[in-house]
Amino acid sequence: MTEETAQSGAAAYRVLARKYRPQAFSDLIGQEALVRTLTNAIEGNRIAQAYILTGVRGVGKTTTARILARALNYRGPEGDKGPTAGPTGDCSICQAIAEDRHIDVIEMDAASRTGVGDIRELIEGVRYRPVEARYKVYIIDEVHMLSTSAFNALLKTLEEPPPHVVFIFATTEIRKVPVTVLSRCQRFDLRRGGPPTAACATVSRCWTKPSP
């Protein structure tokens, strides 16, 4: 492969990835159980204080976490609507969340910030109310990487979280997450969707609708 084709291939992939990044629960392929459970919870106003999403890399944990953050914070175009499991593109708060620029949705990668100081800094803000959104959503990726003392600090907050806070943890290694933390979370195991199409054969993170 020449350098030029390699580059245009990478650019084409980025366009493809952006184009097909699911923006709503209905776009998620092969996660029917998760979508059904979360839809029922949102419609029944039974929102958990902490969720944990587990599965291999590329299975949709970050995608799902961001969709959930928008669903919980949906206010609609007039600002008068409640949480929804439907599309959220007509809500300015959700648009900001989708573009990763909303102050009330905080993402941390625990793989690079494993220490108790990191988690203390993060949960310091938990007691303050959200600035604009309904919930302050803390998305902690690779949560299993936290140190023991960091988990203990987190656990204190998980035991008595303020009502305006929702935690969404993601992990590829659920067995490394202490049971004390797990027992306070609603857990979802994400699985691979349909088989890759030929066009996706070189792209490991690619999803297709399973044939009926």
Ligand SMILES: Nc1ncnc2c1ncn2[C@@H]1O[C@H](COP(=O)(O)OP(=O)(O)O)[C@@H](O)[C@H]1O
């Ligand atoms: N259920 C799904 N349906 C359709 N596309 C998906 C699904 N899960 C993941 N993807 C696609 O795969 C890519 C990687 O997903 P991501 O959420 O980053 O995975 P993870 O955080 O588990 O590593 C996303 O950009 C998205 O386009």
Ligand SMILES: [Mg+2]
């Ligand atoms: Mg991820």
